[in-house]
Amino acid sequence: MAIEIVQPSGVGLSKIAVSETHGENSPYFAGWKAYDENPYHEKDNPSGVIQMGLAENQVSFDLLEKYLESNQEAASWGKKVSGFKENALFQDYHGLLSFRKAMASFMEKVRGGKAKFDPERVVLTAGATAANELLTFILADPGDALLIPTPYYPGFDRDLRWRTGVEIVPIHCESSNNFQITPEALESAYDHATSMNMKVRGVLITNPSNPLGATVQRKVLEEILDFVTRKNIHLVSDEIYSGSVFHSHEFISIAEILESRNHQDSERCHIVYSLSKDLGLPGFRVGTVYSYNDQVVTTARRMSSFTLISSQTQLLLATMLSDSEFTEKYIEINRERLRKRYETIVDGLKRAGIECLKGNAGLFCWMNLSPYLSENTKSGELEIWKTIMEEVRLNISPGSSCRCSEAGWFRVCFANMSEETLEVALLRLHEFMDTRRRERNMLSVL
Amino acid sequence: MTQTGHRRIQNSGLEDESREQSSQSSTTGMRLIVPLQGIVQGRGGLILGSVIPCAMFYFLQFYLKRRRSPPNPPQEQTSNPPSPTDSSSNLTELSRSASRSNLLLSRGSIVRPHVSARVHSIAKANDSPYYIGLDRASADPYDGLNNPNGVIQLGLAENRLTLDLIENWITEKLSDSILGGGDSRGGLSVSGIATYQPFDGMMELKVAMAGFMSQVVGRTVSFDPSQIVLTSGATPAIEILCFSLADQGNAFLIPAPYYPGFDRDMKWRTGVELIPVHCRSSDNFALSIPALDQAFNQARKRGQKVRGILLSNPSNPVGNLMTRETLFSLLDFAREKNIHIISDELFAASTFGDEEFVSMAEIIDSQDADKDRVHIVYGLSKDLALPGFRVGVIYSFNESVLAVSRKMTRFSPISSPTQRLVTCMLSDTTFIKEHTERNRERLRAMYDLFLEGLKQVGIDCTKSSGGLYCWVDMSGLIRPYNEKGELDLWDKLLNVAKINATPGSACHCIEPGWFRCCFTTLDEKDIPVVIERIRGVIETCKSPS
Numbered sequence: 001m002a003i004e005i006v007q008p009s010g011v012g013l014s015k016i017a018v019s020e021t022h023g024e025n026s027p028y029f030a031g032w033k034a035y036d037e038n039p040y041h042e043k044d045n046p047s048g049v050i051q052m053g054l055a056e057n058q059v060s061f062d063l064l065e066k067y068l069e070s071n072q073e074a075a076s077w078g079k080k081v082s083g084f085k086e087n088a089l090f091q092d093y094h095g096l097l098s099f100r101k102a103m104a105s106f107m108e109k110v111r112g113g114k115a116k117f118d119p120e121r122v123v124l125t126a127g128a129t130a131a132n133e134l135l136t137f138i139l140a141d142p143g144d145a146l147l148i149p150t151p152y153y154p155g156f157d158r159d160l161r162w163r164t165g166v167e168i169v170p171i172h173c174e175s176s177n178n179f180q181i182t183p184e185a186l187e188s189a190y191d192h193a194t195s196m197n198m199k200v201r202g203v204l205i206t207n208p209s210n211p212l213g214a215t216v217q218r219k220v221l222e223e224i225l226d227f228v229t230r231k232n233i234h235l236v237s238d239e240i241y242s243g244s245v246f247h248s249h250e251f252i253s254i255a256e257i258l259e260s261r262n263h264q265d266s267e268r269c270h271i272v273y274s275l276s277k278d279l280g281l282p283g284f285r286v287g288t289v290y291s292y293n294d295q296v297v298t299t300a301r302r303m304s305s306f307t308l309i310s311s312q313t314q315l316l317l318a319t320m321l322s323d324s325e326f327t328e329k330y331i332e333i334n335r336e337r338l339r340k341r342y343e344t345i346v347d348g349l350k351r352a353g354i355e356c357l358k359g360n361a362g363l364f365c366w367m368n369l370s371p372y373l374s375e376n377t378k379s380g381e382l383e384i385w386k387t388i389m390e391e392v393r394l395n396i397s398p399g400s401s402c403r404c405s406e407a408g409w410f411r412v413c414f415a416n417m418s419e420e421t422l423e424v425a426l427l428r429l430h431e432f433m434d435t436r437r438r439e440r441n442m443l444s445v446l
Numbered sequence: 447m448t449q450t451g452h453r454r455i456q457n458s459g460l461e462d463e464s465r466e467q468s469s470q471s472s473t474t475g476m477r478l479i480v481p482l483q484g485i486v487q488g489r490g491g492l493i494l495g496s497v498i499p500c501a502m503f504y505f506l507q508f509y510l511k512r513r514r515s516p517p518n519p520p521q522e523q524t525s526n527p528p529s530p531t532d533s534s535s536n537l538t539e540l541s542r543s544a545s546r547s548n549l550l551l552s553r554g555s556i557v558r559p560h561v562s563a564r565v566h567s568i569a570k571a572n573d574s575p576y577y578i579g580l581d582r583a584s585a586d587p588y589d590g591l592n593n594p595n596g597v598i599q600l601g602l603a604e605n606r607l608t609l610d611l612i613e614n615w616i617t618e619k620l621s622d623s624i625l626g627g628g629d630s631r632g633g634l635s636v637s638g639i640a641t642y643q644p645f646d647g648m649m650e651l652k653v654a655m656a657g658f659m660s661q662v663v664g665r666t667v668s669f670d671p672s673q674i675v676l677t678s679g680a681t682p683a684i685e686i687l688c689f690s691l692a693d694q695g696n697a698f699l700i701p702a703p704y705y706p707g708f709d710r711d712m713k714w715r716t717g718v719e720l721i722p723v724h725c726r727s728s729d730n731f732a733l734s735i736p737a738l739d740q741a742f743n744q745a746r747k748r749g750q751k752v753r754g755i756l757l758s759n760p761s762n763p764v765g766n767l768m769t770r771e772t773l774f775s776l777l778d779f780a781r782e783k784n785i786h787i788i789s790d791e792l793f794a795a796s797t798f799g800d801e802e803f804v805s806m807a808e809i810i811d812s813q814d815a816d817k818d819r820v821h822i823v824y825g826l827s828k829d830l831a832l833p834g835f836r837v838g839v840i841y842s843f844n845e846s847v848l849a850v851s852r853k854m855t856r857f858s859p860i861s862s863p864t865q866r867l868v869t870c871m872l873s874d875t876t877f878i879k880e881h882t883e884r885n886r887e888r889l890r891a892m893y894d895l896f897l898e899g900l901k902q903v904g905i906d907c908t909k910s911s912g913g914l915y916c917w918v919d920m921s922g923l924i925r926p927y928n929e930k931g932e933l934d935l936w937d938k939l940l941n942v943a944k945i946n947a948t949p950g951s952a953c954h955c956i957e958p959g960w961f962r963c964c965f966t967t968l969d970e971k972d973i974p975v976v977i978e979r980i981r982g983v984i985e986t987c988k989s990p991s
Contacts (some may be wrong), residue, residue: 017689281636
């Protein structure tokens with residue numbers, strides 16, 4: 001259902017309201033609509049559209065359910081130190097201390113204890129979406145710029161720009177070096193922004209990367225940190241997929257780099273985290289801004305009044321996340337299951353003749369269909385995307401929505417469905433590629 | 447509010463200059479100050495001859511650095527962390543006025559990365575009595591047994607009178623489960639709520655909320671679930687409407703006195719202005735249309751574009767209800783000026799008087815032409831005593847506004863376990879009916895007791911019929927009869943009598959001496975204590991000083 005902004009003849013709306021910056025008319029969202037209209041269901045609609053555009057983690061859901069069933073106390077009001085009444089009245093923007101402690105501890109576990117987190121620096125928001133917007137409001141003014149490496153999460157165009165008036169200037173990354181960020185690309189983006197008379201306020205990276213599904217190398221993190229220090233700007237590290245790395249030693253958090261540098265200059269660094277991906281609880285809306293900058297912490301906390309997490313949810317999760325035995329086991333099993341899924345999809349795609357970027361994290365793979373484009377352009381990419389959506393009935397995300405500078409790359413999510421559904425999707429893709437190759441061969445023979 | 451250990455920052459972020467990490471060096475400040483001292487102290491001759499050029503040179507540097515962009519930060523770092531000195535306080539003055547540039551750089555000083563202009567006003571210490579009082583009361587809360595000399599909280603519009611009913615309901619209906627499922631497994635299930643939900647709220651909750659609002663807000667008119675957008679509290683609901691209806695620099699007219707939080711909620715990030723329309727005690731603080739008109743015209747003369755009116759009905763802090771006539775007149779006014787109306791009806795079910803609450807929804811019911819300009823804000827923080835759960839509503843008759851709000855609320859959605867629990871609660875219409883009635887009764891009882899107590903010490907209130915507070919007239923006690931006198935009394939009440947009440951000036955009341963006193967955080971037995979303490983203050987006010 002298209003959302004039309006109809007201007008009533010009478011009273012007008014704001015510029016923000018009528019702008020298109022919410023971005024919901026892009027192909028990224030068009031695919032979702034196709035899915036909404038004809039969703040796949042194993043029994044009821046086996047020929048429907050399979051949703052592979054939603055980065056949701058459903059592989060470890062059973063672990064959560066099992067925990068709650070065997071820990072009834074964790075999920076009840078009565079036994080808590082602060083019972084129902086106190087909880088119902090609690091709207092302090094500092095957040096429940098027990099929950100902040102639990103979040104800090106969980107973040108440490110996800111990083112294998114390689115970095116320490118202070119609960120006093122944890123600012124709670126209703127989701128990472130809100131956390132990213134909040135930081136943008138704090139670090140930049142309307143018209144200022146944030147540098148973001150491409151390809152990036154399509155939602156950033158809306159989340160970071162819409163209400164804040166801040167601009168995104170891309171840091172172009174290329175497949176020739178696996179889309180890693182280079183110092184040259186950083187400088188080039190900075191200069192480009194400056195030439196357009198925009199003040200650059202910071203660099204925002206996603207580590208592990210969405211949509212690449214790969215962690216940022218230590219060397220690259222050091223270079224980025226040096227760059228932002230040289231330019232005296234901020235660094236936001238969105239680490240919401242940090243618990244989804246297949247092998248824990250492969251993820252380096254900016255927190256570790258800062259600790260290794262004795263926190264010199266760390267007040268320009270801020271981490272965004274959330275339980276939506278790693279814990280598979282996107283419905284709960286739990287995000288956090290973790291900042292090494294006192295002024296940012298104070299401001300973020302006060303601004304979080306617009307996006308507080310329900311005290312009920314904080315209470316429930318405080319107990320669960322403080323349970324070390326549960327969280328360690330969960331993190332380990334979750335990693336393992338994601339790794340297996342990744343291997344399944346990458347192997348399946350390979351057999352269909354499709355290569356992917358070598359990934360090691362996340363809920364998706366970065367697939368390369370550029371050899372199969374009719375023309376190596378954005379319209380060539382959108383053409384094949386449309387075909388895949390309509391004929392193969394898979395909703396995947398085109399690289400152009402992620403501002404990728406090279407055509408033909410696609411993000412394919414694999415964790416939001418059952419293993420059976422994944423097999424169905426791979427089968428469909430396999431058949432499609434076979435047909436395509438046969439057609440090509442026939443054409444080349446003629 | 448829970449006390450959460452030490453607060454990290456009490457003061458302006460700029461005072462962080464004294465903290466352990468990077469900070470401007472104090473040496474630069476000294477270099478500026480010393481030559482100036484020479485001029486100021488009038489040492490003449492040779493010294494002046496060299497000092498004045500130096501000073502001018504420094505000012506020139508300062509001026510040039512402001513013009514240059516982007517400024518280049520130093521390559522080195524100072525080896526000595528700077529310590530707070532007098533000169534560095536001058537530095538902070540200069541920095542504040544030229545917040546954007548890395549001025550006063552010289553070799554060896556570390557400069558912090560720039561933050562948004564709005565940070566300085568947000569991060570600085572709360573200087574409003576509204577916030578100061580709240581902090582003091584939560585730091586030293588009164589407890590009849592354990593802390594009888596603590597601060598009695600009358601500054602927080604929180605309703606504790608019916609929490610026992612809600613607690614019982616949860617125990618019975620949900621087997622005490624936080625997840626609030628109420629299904630066969632006793633609600634210990636995350637299925638159905640763990641995954642992504644529509645950001646503007648689950649349909650089941652919209653339906654239940656529409657039902658609830660039809661009962662307590664609409665009364666004679668019903669609410670349509672498809673016109674509801676759910677938000678994490680009324681705070682983001684108001685902000686979303688401001689973002690949608692007004693551009694930066696535009697204004698909303700707002701009857702004063704008004705809820706102090708609006709200054710923050712509506713302005714911080716949206717850049718919208720608030721223009722108070724002053725109400726008077728002679729009118730029982732009712733809104734007068736001529737005053738509204740005058741405020742509108744004055745704004746126009748100033749070149750300020752007014753986009754709408756924000757009402758709160760029942761009013762906060764006064765507690766009066768808008769009459770049907772006034773609401774119709776307001777709609778006429780809005781139509782004439784072609785502006786919006788945001789009706790904040792957060793206290794709709796918290797009425798206890800003889801007057802009837804009338805929602806804007808009822809007024810608009812028969813007026814198709816003007817539907818596009820009316821938007822209602824609601825939530826469960828007051829009427830259902832669940833402020834911690836963060837449940838707010840935008841209810842609009844304007845499809846475009848709804849479309850925008852649905853997208854914007856992705857930044858402020860309601861947590862799914864809460865949606866589930868609240869859906870259960872609101873769907874239990876028997877419970878809701880009983881709760882609404884009990885709530886009204888208890889509010890009435892407490893209000894009567896409180897009013898009676900105040901009367902005994904010779905203090906009056908406006909006649910109010912709604913809200914969780916009364917609007918108390920202490921103008922007879924203040925000396926002089928102005929804001930300073932009022933703040934002196936506030937201070938006495940807070941620090942001597944240990945009562946936190948919100949002074950009218952924090953609510954932008956044009957008449958001094960009025961205070962908002964919330965009575966719903968009290969037990970009946972606390973009221974005599976409050977009255978005695980007030981009596982004590984009255985005596986000190988009346989005695990010749």
